[in-house]
Amino acid sequence: MNNFTHLHVHTQYSILDGLSAIPALVKKAKDNGMTAIAITDHGNMFGVKEFHNTARKNGIKPIVGCETYVAARSRKLMELKEDRSGFHLILLAKNTQGYKNLTKLISYSWIEGFYYRPRIDWELLEKYHEGLIASSACLAGEIPRAIKKNDIQLAETTIERFKSLFGDDFYLEIQRHETNLQGADKTVFEQQKIVNQKILELGKKHNVKVIASNDVHFVNSEDAEAHDRLICLTTNSDFNATDRLRYTKQEWMKSKEEMGVIFADVPEVLENTMEIAAKIEDFELDHAPIMPDFPLPEGFSNEDDYLKHLTYIGAKKHYGDVDDKIKERIDFELDTIKKMGFPGYFLIVWDFLKAAREMGVAVGPGRGSAAGSVVAYCLRITDIDPLKYNLLFERFLNPDRVSMPDIDIDFDDDGREKVLKWVEKKYGHNRVANIITFGTMAAKSSIRDVARIQNLPLNIADKLAKLVPEKAGTSLQDAFKEVPELKEAKNSSNEEISSVLKYAEVLEGSVRHTGVHACGIIIGRDDLIEHIPVATSKDSDLLVTQFDGKHVESVGMLKMDFLGLKTLSIIKDAVENIKIAKGIDIDIETIPLDDKATYELYSKGETTGLFQFESDGMKKHLKDLKPTKFEDLIAMNALYRPGPIEYIPEFIKRKHGKSKIEYDLAEMEEYLADTYGITVYQEQVMLLSQKLAGFTRGEADTLRKAMGKKNRELLDKLKVKFVEGCLKNNHPTEKVEKIWKDWEAFAEYAFNKSHSTCYSLVSYQTGYLKAHYPAEFMSAVLSRNLNDLKKVTFFMDECKRMGVTVLGANVNESFSRFNVNNEGNIRFGLNAIKGVGENAVLNIIEERKKNGAYKSIFDFIERVNLTAVNKRCLEALAASGALDCFKEISRYQYFIEEAQGATFIETLIKYGNKFTEDKSSTQISLFGDVMGVDIVKPEIPKGTEWLNLEKLNKEKDLIGIYLSAHPLDDFKLEISHLTNYILSDLKNNLIPEGKDVVVAGIVTEVKDSTGKNGKPYASITIDDYSDSYKIMLFSNDYVSFKNFFSVGYSLLIKGKVQKKPYGNTEELEFKIIKVSLLSEVRETMFKTIKIKLPINSINAELINKIDALTETNKGKTALNFLIYEPLTNIYIEMFSRTKRVYLSNEIIDFLEKKSDIEFKIL
Structure with a gap:
């Protein structure tokens, strides 16, 4: 059997060039009996950590490398055409030193050498070549290019240059891509034959060994066609173009046997790959946390003492006298932090949050499990007292298991960038980086991409893409199973369609682009390139890691999340508005948490604009709950999620005494009283496991994790311990079994109370501002949603409801953003x-x-x-x-x-x-x-x-919106009583097939055209309060309805949602049946008004007023009265036989202002 190792391999992290998924590569290597494999992506190390992990897991030796670009002149020269790419050079890390040097080379290629591509040069190679193996690469290498130009002297000089630098760790490389496949580039092999022959000669002459490679770009031979389409995406080429870039279609991961056949005449070039593999040490990439050093002030010799000093200063501010209970908790936390080696972490966070507040940046009260730390509270890393709300430190840091702390920080949108710049300045540009993200081709986009390069008509491509279910994470494989039409299209005899779906499925999941994580930041002890490869990005002024968020922490990097939270910007703006408009200084962090007006607002469900409490479902539950204390909000925030939402009705019943509050054991009341006997939070399970069964803090957190992840093996072990502990404390067996069973049923849904408490506080702050300073608050809400006109309209409606x-x-009154004027009205901003x-x-x-x-x-x-x-x-x-x-x-x-x-x-x-x-x-x-x-x-x-x-x-x-009024305002009565949908429902395809639809709108645009058949047609745009919608009028519809569709006409349109009778017959359309002018429908379509009034409200004044209104508003609508006795609900219906009315705005306004009168129009 031939021995061979692939040393020139591109994964999908050679973006839009490599198609190989790392798991598939490693699996194929293992299945073929290979003992090692390399990764050599173009100019980056994006996939190195995933590759290293996957190879090791499968018993394959990972060879970490890169196909670098070596600048033709210098990496710092960026002028000539020859500076744009550079020569290819394969570099492989032999050992840890080689890995560190490769990391530096690749990082500098981005930081200093990026010009079209990341480039290194000889200066860098001379400085960082130790521990590296080099090979001359493909036809784009410096030596092959010299040979192709017939400059053999240059080729030999270059060989000697590499040899003098790398010694026996420099190899020449040959490839053989003979092909007869249709659409493949057959010229490559002709060039390779010339280059290979000379390389073999020069290798002998200069005593440099030669290796074989296959320049792997995809896993299997059948992937060649999909890879060909990937190249079209890269070059933005038409698949059928004759002059586009093509590969040989031989670049799959060939087996040892296949490589043995290809290079049978020179078997030593295969053996030499094994020599290289043997040279590679199996070194570690994972590393313990590398914590940055925190600069200590004079008088402190270590971070532990300084953290303790700051913590107790904060404790005195928060608690006054620090009693034994508080001291015990603080000392426990400090001891755990010290043992885990994280005092510096807390000091770094304390430091930049202190700086943020000094710069006027709004900082959130906390998020996630960090709010369970009293130390964090004393340092003002969080603003929630964990002792008051029974929040647990071990939910944040488990004393039994060392793991990186995870403190996520919310800043106002504008302030986040200020804090990042401060951190960068303090620790240095080379020690701070954003975290990279990789955007992959999703199911819909892969269909559209392949369809575009294969010239599939846009409407067909759009139809195919829309057949993929909207559910997040749905793959094409899933879609083919779930959607019969899509499966039928895949198996269609129409090659145009079936091939698009075939290759879209192969390309799906390929890395399409890189980005920057919205909030992830790493801070290093020293320059990051000492530990991790970095790059640059057009999306960030900071450096960017080449490993994504899954891997940066495992190599020892300190990761923090700096999040921009729009709600903090709204709160900050609202406080500023109050100061300007009313001269009042509001300290949002000290507002009372028992404010009656705020809870009334929640109880009425008037929570539009309130953080995390503004959905319709939440409003409904709040009206039933009628929260009266902050703990109610915490619980609702935790319960209003898939799973626990079903417990909300029982929670509400217990609060209002309609359902009995029961505890399985009396001892459970201490931790379940706030939630009326229902286990809502993970922290409750943790506390009760300690109280009932004597679990340690660490064991309680282990239980929490096991329940959340449904780890059956671990749960079975913990159950034994729990039952034994409870029995030792004399708790009845049947009760203990019931408690455990209940926990298992609910614990997977139980929520993190620390997070719920933090975000409920942010919500309460918005509620307080809305309750007491409605105009100032809504002004801030509008300002922070200015880029979304639908939301602006939505919040303007809320202002109207509030009387603002x-x-x-x-x-004379506006500023750049929304503001409140002297009369208490909100003004649009000039911006x-x-x-x-x-x-x-x-x-x-x-x-x-x-x-x-x-x-x-x-x-x-x-x-x-x-x-x-x-x-x-x-x-x-x-x-x-x-x-x-x-x-x-x-x-x-x-x-x-x-x-x-x-x-x-x-x-x-x-x-x-x-x-x-x-x-x-x-x-x-x-x-x-x-x-x-x-x-x-x-x-x-x-x-x-x-x-x-x-x-x-x-x-x-x-x-962008109608401001002083809306053209449909005069027809609100007609719209509310006669329509059943709004235009946004039609536009977003929310109305099912077969539904009768009545909508209203004003015509804003009409485009008349003539079709190929010579017949006229029109494109009509209509608007309502929700959106705009385009209607096409063809044939009979054009003749029947065209006269109604003139700009400025307000219309009532009846129709039906049905499948198109032509073209794409699977698509739905809105078929118009009848059109009426809104100005005429009151007279023609309102047949009867039924007025319902209690008998105790009837008096002479009311009768005279109604009589007068009917006299001055005569029309065709019948008038009925329903008079009832409120206590007995006995009623009598009276019909006016002679009087008919016109439902003028005068009549409607009168009826709407009478709170005890109801009316219905039929």
């Missing part, structure tokens, strides 16, 4: 107006702050910088209503064309420039008088006022 008015932008640039906004606001409100349009024009506040900006300000504060002029007048076609805005700009010019040239006379030319203000032109719809449309164009 939201006004358009105003140059919300399209066409108004940042410089213009700053100039308008600064000038107003400096010299007071603008008195008129002329005063405004005279004072602002017309370079920043230019014509486009002024047009946007005028049309959006931001200049409405100047009562002497209306919006339309700015756009009236005057002499020579100039608009009045242009006249104003001309006047402003002349005013500025004149002001600059003002002179002082001999008598000290100011001399200047009097400029006559232009006369405001007269014209025709815009129609209301035109005015509203301009608002929408500039702000």
Whole structure:
């Protein structure tokens, strides 16, 4: 049997070039009896840790390497075309020293040498070559290129150069990719024959051994076609293009036997690969935590003492007198932290959080299990008292098992970057990095990608992709099983379609791009390249690790999560709004947690905008629960999740005494009282296991983990210990068995109380602000959602419900973001107006702050910088209503064309420039008088006022929403009583096939066209409060309904959701059946109004008012009265036989304002 080791292997981390998944490579190597395998991805070490772990797990020796790019001149030169890539060179790590040097080389190739590709050079090779084996690589290597150019002298010089550097650890490399496959590049082998022959000669001449490789890019021969398509994605090429990049289709991971056949004439080149494999030591990559050193102040010799010092200072601030119970807990935690070697970790976090607060950055009260630490609380790493809420340190750090602490920190969105820059400055740029992420091809995107390069029509590709279920993580393999249409398409005789799905399935999961983890940061004791390969990224100014989050900690790196939390930004903005609008300083961290108004808000379900409590389902449960204490919020936050949500009704019943609170054992009340006898939190299981069975703190945490992960083997062992411990404490066997059974049923759903407490506090803070400072809070909410106009509209509706008015932008009141004016109304920010640039906004606001409100349009024009506040900006300000504060002029007048076609805005700009010019040239006379030319203000032109719809449309164009009103506002009665869906339901395909649909909307755009058959058709856009929707009118529909679809018409549209009768017959469409003008339907479709009123509300005044309204609003709608006795619910129905009414807004407003009257329209 031939012995051979693959030493030139690309995995999928050679992004969009390699197709090989690491587990598949290793499995094939093992199945073929190989004892070692290398990884040599292009210019990176992204996959090294996964590869190392996988190979070792399968008993294969991992050979860590890289196919590097060596700069033609210097890594620092980035000018000429030859600087863009460089020569290929294979480097393999022999030992730990070699691995460290490879790490440095690859890191520097990104940090210092990146120009199109990450490049090293001879300077770096000379410095970091120890412990490395090198080979001359493929045809793109420096020596093969010299041979191809017939520059044999250069080839020999280069060989000697490498040989002098690496000695016997330098090898020449040959490859043989003979191919007759269709679509393969057959020219490669012709080049290889020439290069190989010369390399074999030069190897003998210079006494350098030669190795064989296969330049592996995919695992099996049948993957060649999929790999060919991957290359098309890389090069953005059409699959059928004749001039595109092609491979030989021979680059699969060939077996030892296959390589033996190919290189039968030179078997030594195979044996030499085994020689290299033998040279490789099986070194470790994993490492114990490498904690950064914390700089200690004078007077402290070690981190333990300084941490203890700071902790007790904090304890006195929080607790006053530190009693024995508190001291015992603090000392236990400090002792555990010391034994695990993590005092520096706590000091680092304390330090940057202290700096964050000093910079004015909002810091969250904590998240996750770190809130269980009293030490963290005393250091203000968290702001939740663990003793008060029975939060456990061992949930954070188990004293029986050393694991890295995990303290995740929330900052306000703006502040997160400030803290990162502070950390980078303190510890050094080379010691701080973001964590890399790898984006892979998902099921839908792989279909679309392959379809694009194979020229499958877009509509068919879209249909295929949409057949994949939306459920996260659904693979194509799953989809073929679950969706019959997709399975049928895969097996279709239509080669165009079936091949797309075939190759999409192979490409699925391939790494498509790299990114930066949203919050993961590592901080090193020294330069990170001493321990881990790093890269650079266009997404971050920091360095980026080449290992992802799964692997950075295992190699000893300290990982922390710096998260930006929008809610903290909202709280910070709201506090600032309160200070500006009311002059009140709110310390959000000291607000009372028993505020009645706040709990009333939760009890009414008025939690829109409140962190983690704003879903419809949560609102419903809150109305039933009527929370009265902070612990209720903690519990609801924990319970409102899949699984435990079913316990909420019982939880509510127990709170209100409708269900008896029972404890299996009296001793359990201490820890279950706050949750009315229901086990809600993991911490409760942990505490009770200690109390009932004598578990240690570490054992209690082990139990928590075993239950969460359903580790049956461990649970069985722990059950024995639990039962024995309970029996020792004289607890009845049947009760103990029941408790264990209940725990097993619920514990997998039990939530982390530490996290729930932290985030419930953040929610309570938002609730407090909304309850007491509604306008200031909602202003902050709107500001932080400005990029999502649907959310802006949603929150504006909430403002309306609350009685808070939201006004358009105003140059005399608005700031850059939403703010609250002196009347307590919310003003749109100037930044919300399209066409108004940042410089213009700053100039308008600064000038107003400096010299007071603008008195008129002329005063405004005279004072602002017309370079920043230019014509486009002024047009946007005028049309959006931001200049409405100047009562002497209306919006339309700015756009009236005057002499020579100039608009009045242009006249104003001309006047402003002349005013500025004149002001600059003002002179002082001999008598000290100011001399200047009097400029006559232009006369405001007269014209025709815009129609209301035109005015509203301009608002929408500039702000994205109808602001001062909505064109459908006059038809809210019709919409609420006659429609059953909204346009966003249609747009998002939320309406099932066969459903009758009634929607309302205003026509905002009409595009008439003529089809290939010469017949007219139209594309219509309609808007409602939720969204816009496009309707296509063809054939008979065009003839029947076209006249209704004119811009500005408000319509009621009836139709049905059905399958398309042509084209893609699997797609659903909205088929129109009837269209009516909304302005006519009150008269034609409201047949009867039924008014229900209690008998005790009827009096002469009410009768006279109703009589008067019916007299002044005569129409066609029948009038019925239902009069009832509230106590007995006995009622009498009365029909008006002579009177018919028109349901005017006057009648509806009257009925809606009467809280004791109900009405229904039929």
